[in-house]
Amino acid sequence: MKHLATGMAAILALAGSFGTARADGETIAVFTKNQTNPYFQAVRVGTETAGKALKAKIIQYVPTKPDSIPEQLSQVEDVIVKKPDAVVFIPVDYKALVPAVAKIDGAKIPIVNITDRIASGNVVAYVGADDYNIGLETGRYLLKAMGGKGNVIILEGVKGSLTNIDRVRGFTDALKEFPNVKLVAQQPANYQRLQALQVMENLMQSHSQIDGVLAANDPMAVGAIEALDGANRKAMVVGINGSKEAVDLIKSGKLLASGDFNGFIQGCLGTEIAVRHLRKEKTPKEIILKPVVIQKSNYQPYETPVEQRQCPKLADVAK
Amino acid sequence: MSTAETAAAPRRFALPPELAQMAYRLLAAAIVCVALSFLSDAFFTANNLLNILRQTALLFLLASGLTLVILTAGLDLSVGANVALSACLAATVIKSTGYASLGFVVGLGCGALIGFINGILVTALRIPSFIATYGMLWILSGITYYYMAGETIHGFPPAFRQLGSGYLFGIPMPVYIMVLFLLLGSWFAQRTVWGQQVYAIGANPVAARLSGVPVERRLVLVYTFSGAMAGLASLIILARINSAQGDIGEELTLPAIAAVLIGGTSLFGGFGSVAGTLIGALILTLVLNGMNLLQVNASWQPLVTGVIVILAVWIDSRTRKLTE
Numbered sequence: 001m002k003h004l005a006t007g008m009a010a011i012l013a014l015a016g017s018f019g020t021a022r023a024d025g026e027t028i029a030v031f032t033k034n035q036t037n038p039y040f041q042a043v044r045v046g047t048e049t050a051g052k053a054l055k056a057k058i059i060q061y062v063p064t065k066p067d068s069i070p071e072q073l074s075q076v077e078d079v080i081v082k083k084p085d086a087v088v089f090i091p092v093d094y095k096a097l098v099p100a101v102a103k104i105d106g107a108k109i110p111i112v113n114i115t116d117r118i119a120s121g122n123v124v125a126y127v128g129a130d131d132y133n134i135g136l137e138t139g140r141y142l143l144k145a146m147g148g149k150g151n152v153i154i155l156e157g158v159k160g161s162l163t164n165i166d167r168v169r170g171f172t173d174a175l176k177e178f179p180n181v182k183l184v185a186q187q188p189a190n191y192q193r194l195q196a197l198q199v200m201e202n203l204m205q206s207h208s209q210i211d212g213v214l215a216a217n218d219p220m221a222v223g224a225i226e227a228l229d230g231a232n233r234k235a236m237v238v239g240i241n242g243s244k245e246a247v248d249l250i251k252s253g254k255l256l257a258s259g260d261f262n263g264f265i266q267g268c269l270g271t272e273i274a275v276r277h278l279r280k281e282k283t284p285k286e287i288i289l290k291p292v293v294i295q296k297s298n299y300q301p302y303e304t305p306v307e308q309r310q311c312p313k314l315a316d317v318a319k
Numbered sequence: 320m321s322t323a324e325t326a327a328a329p330r331r332f333a334l335p336p337e338l339a340q341m342a343y344r345l346l347a348a349a350i351v352c353v354a355l356s357f358l359s360d361a362f363f364t365a366n367n368l369l370n371i372l373r374q375t376a377l378l379f380l381l382a383s384g385l386t387l388v389i390l391t392a393g394l395d396l397s398v399g400a401n402v403a404l405s406a407c408l409a410a411t412v413i414k415s416t417g418y419a420s421l422g423f424v425v426g427l428g429c430g431a432l433i434g435f436i437n438g439i440l441v442t443a444l445r446i447p448s449f450i451a452t453y454g455m456l457w458i459l460s461g462i463t464y465y466y467m468a469g470e471t472i473h474g475f476p477p478a479f480r481q482l483g484s485g486y487l488f489g490i491p492m493p494v495y496i497m498v499l500f501l502l503l504g505s506w507f508a509q510r511t512v513w514g515q516q517v518y519a520i521g522a523n524p525v526a527a528r529l530s531g532v533p534v535e536r537r538l539v540l541v542y543t544f545s546g547a548m549a550g551l552a553s554l555i556i557l558a559r560i561n562s563a564q565g566d567i568g569e570e571l572t573l574p575a576i577a578a579v580l581i582g583g584t585s586l587f588g589g590f591g592s593v594a595g596t597l598i599g600a601l602i603l604t605l606v607l608n609g610m611n612l613l614q615v616n617a618s619w620q621p622l623v624t625g626v627i628v629i630l631a632v633w634i635d636s637r638t639r640k641l642t643e
Contacts, residue, residue, distance in 0.1 A: 036566040041469025064461060066566065159617045187610075188617035192570055193560050201370050202611035206361035219564060222473075226561050230484045245471045245562065 024055035026278050028271055029084040031075065033092050034066035038218075038243045039263045040090070043115065045306040046267020047088060053311060054275045059084065069096045076100040080107045086274040088267075089123075090115045094162050110277055114270040115263070116162060124277050127269045129261050129289040131163050134240055135170020135216075137291045138259035140177065142212050142238045145256055149180040150211030153203055155224060157191040157216040164191075167216045167240055184210070189220050196223025204231055213237040218246040218258055225254050242294045247302045250294060257295040260302070265289060268311035276314070287317060336639075337592070340583060343638040344598045347631065351605050359612040369491055371601070371608050376493035377555055379600040381571055382578040383504045384434075384548030386596045387541040389579050390508070392521045392588025393448035395542065397437060398549045398575055400459035402568030405429040406553035407463055410472040410563035419479035426557070427550040433459065434546015438539030448542075460569070467565035475561055483558025493555050497597075500548075504593035517541060521588025578603055581631040583639070602631060 030047045032040040044060055051058035061079065063071035072092045079087065080103060087104055091097035094116050101121035104111050113123040142152070154171055157164035168186075175183055184207050189196035196215065200223060204210065213228075213235055215221035221239030228235055239246055242260030249255035266289070273283045294302055356363040381398050388395045409426030413419055433455065440451035485492045508514040516537050519527040528534050556568055582599030584591025606627050610620050 035464035035469060036467075036564065038469045038471060044469075064457070064464075156617050159621075185611075185614055186617070187614070188620060190570070192566075193562065193564065194556060194567065195570065197560055198374050198607065199611055201374070202367075202608045205364065205367040205370060205608075206359060206612045219471075219562075222562055223560060226484075226559065230559075243471065245473050248473060 026056045026085040026275055027059060028056050028086050028088055028274050029059050029061060029079045029082075030088045030267075030271070031061045031072065032090050033063070033072075035062050035064075036066050037241075038245070039241050039261060042263035042306045043090065043267040045309075046264040046269075046311065047271045048267075049264075049309070050268045050271035050275075050311050054272065056271070056275050058271070063092065067092050069093050072097060073100050076103060080104060080109070083107070084109065085278050086110045086112065086124075088112050088114060088270040088274055089118070091118050095119045110274065112270045112274045112277070114266045115261075125270075125273045125283055125285050125287070127266050127273065127287045127289075129266070129291060131166030132170045132173075134259035134261060134291040135167035136174050137170075137293050138238050138240055138257060139171040139174025139214055141257050141293045141295065142214060142236055143174055143178045143181055145236055146181065146212050148178045151182050151184045151207065151209050152212040152214060153184060153200075153207070153210055153224075154186040155196050155199065155213065155215040155220045156186065156188040157220070159188055159190075164216055171214045171216075181212075189215075189223065191217050191220060193219040193223040196220035197227045198223075200224045200227035201230070204228075204233065210235045215239045217241050218243045221246065221255060221258070222249070225249070242292070242302060244305070247294060247299050250296060250299045251303070253296075257293050260292040260294050262289055262292070264306045264309055265312060265317075269314060269317060272311065272314045284314075289317075340635075340639055341592075341594060341598075344583060344595060344635065347634060348598050348602050348605065351602060351609070355605065355609045355612070359609070361612050362609070367608070367612075369489075369494070371604055372494045372497070373491040374608070375597070375600050375604040376491075376497035377552055377559075378571065378574055378578055378604060379497050379597050380493075380500060380548050380552045380555065381575040382582075382596045382600050383500050383593050384541075384545035385575050386504070386579050386582070386584055386591060386593050387508070387517055388448070388545045389576075389584050389586060390517050390521045390588055390591055391538060391541055392524075392586075393441065393538070393541070394576070394586075395434075395437060395452045395545045396449065396572060396576075397433065397452040397455040397459060398545065399569040399572035400456045400463070401430055401433045401546055401549035402553040402556065402571060403566060404433070404459045404463045404466075405550040406557050406563045406567050407467055407472070407565065409554055410475070410557055413475050413479060413557075414472055417476070419476050422475075422479070422557075423554055426554045427547060430550020430553060431543050431547035434543040434549070435539065437546065438542030441542060442535040442538050456572075460566075464565045467563075469565070471562055471564045473562040475557065480558045480561060483555045483560075493559075496551075496555070501593060501597055508593055513537065513540070518589055521585075521590070523589070574603055575600075577628050581628060581635070583635050599631075602627070 047058050061075045069092050089111050098119050101118050105122045111123045112125050114127045185203050187199050189199045213224045218239035218241045221237050224237050236256040238257045240259040242258045246258035277283050405426045408429050409422040412425045413422035440446050441448045516532045578599035579596050582595030
């Protein structure tokens with residue numbers, strides 16, 4: 001009886017696999033920038049989740065030295081030799097990796113570009129959220145919460161990086177809409193929490209009244225919060241990335257908001273587009289996710305760890 | 320007091336060269352302070368000075384361990400990565416057990432153990448310290464990134480946080496720790512046989528060995544000490560920032576080395592002091608503080624730091640020629 005059951009199941013399974021025109025078991029190579037930033041971890045979990053759902057094999061490539069251009073270039077060369085079916089690609093640098101994209105394309109491997117848009121090259125699709133709009137929306141949220149008046153500080157990330165340029169541009173454009181808010185300082189802390197703490201400590205010396213802090217990522221927002229706490233001062237702080245840490249701090253009321261980049265969903269959609277493209281299905285050329293400002297009233301769904309989240313349906317997002 | 324003109328004549332009021340050099344260095348720090356006081360109203364306030372000292376403390380702790388290593392003509396490039404791993408392990412222990420003291424022991428122990436391994440690599444395996452500690456940097460980063468997997472650990476008990484953000488008689492805790500290690504380090508280097516042996520190894524390892532200095536054991540000691548200081552610095556960072564991330568403190572390696580060099584310790588070994596390193600750390604911290612207060616544009620900040628470092632070391636070598 002038991003044998004019969006397994007036999008039946010096997011036949012059914014076979015029938016199932018012949019019954020559809022879809023293949024599975026494609027290999028997708030995923031490139032992210034580093035192992036330290038929670039954002040890229042969320043991207044990787046997204047690619048794995050989508051890979052599981054679509055029965056594709058996912059291989060991760062991460063530079064051992066964070067954000068290393070030469071290392072990502074050499075990883076691309078390795079991948080071309082191994083010939084995966086498709087590549088989901090976040091360039092460490094949007095200009096420096098253009099030749100790498102050309103190489104992958106030259107090897108006839110389709111590329112889906114996510115998060116940081118490559119400066120030029122032939123890609124199947126681009127999935128991203130736009131840094132400028134996230135900066136703008138997060139900035140607007142803070143300035144509205146401040147009642148449209150007071151003093152603010154901008155903490156910048158790595159000077160010259162694309163993400164920083166766009167986020168800070170978003171912040172400054174939001175400031176233009178609130179003429180009664182004064183930008184009293186704009187200083188770099190290189191996306192680092194310890195540097196942000198020290199820079200904030202220094203800035204508090206020369207500015208007795210700080211009402212709001214616009215930090216270009218969550219770790220810097222955390223640094224600013226700790227500095228304010230240490231000096232027994234109060235200011236509203238916003239960050240960007242929607243990291244788990246930020247969600248916890250929003251819940252406890254220490255952080256006002258965090259602009260969400262949704263790495264998990266980008267990883268999901270990038271992988272799904274790559275797989276569906278390989279299966280000769282129609283896929284969108286571009287998906288720009290709408291910025292979400294995570295705050296007191298909408299943080300609950302973000303409390304679910306990324307490992308337990310479900311990928312959204314491509315059809316629902318790409319309308 | 321002592322100048323080139325009086326060098327030929329019998330010196331009166333002449334300071335020993337080491338002290339004269341220290342006076343010059345203090346003068347350099349003082350000039351920076353005076354300049355900043357004129358440029359910014361916020362600079363010369365009790366609050367800001369305490370703030371600067373607290374920031375200096377962190378850099379000094381890392382740099383004080385490095386000073387001994389550099390005195391032996393070695394280098395420890397793994398201090399930043401050591402801070403990251405020690406901080407993440409200590410954070411895990413504190414979070415999971417609730418015992419800050421246990422986390423403290425783990426952080427310090429992890430740092431010291433890494434330093435000890437560096438010492439073994441340099442002595443038993445005879446790998447040049449630059450290479451050994453550079454390799455160690457990669458190994459440690461690899462372990463930390465794998466272990467943390469892009470996650471952060473947030474929120475420690477208030478008692479533990481006192482270590483980094485607490486005050487005693489109005490002075491921040493880290494400042495006391497800094498003074499303690501300034502005294503300990505200076506006493507060890509200047510007043511003990513072992514300390515003098517460290518200088519001897521840096522000046523001439525062959526001569527030191529021939530005159531009976533146990534070179535290997537002293538080297539293992541200084542690398543272990545450097546690692547332990549990284550462990551201690553990691554705990555203060557944790558207590559200050561209330562969170563840990565895989566790359567925390569990594570950016571401190573080069574400033575710590577710079578603090579040692581600005582403080583007049585020679586990369587070739589055998590010459591320098593822990594007190595000099597304190598002034599080096601102070602100058603670097605003053606520069607960052609000043610740039611923040613004066614709102615120096617973000618793009619120019621690295622350039623300014625670079626110029627100051629080169630200038631400070633150059634002035635140091637010029638004044639050394641004067642004092643000798």
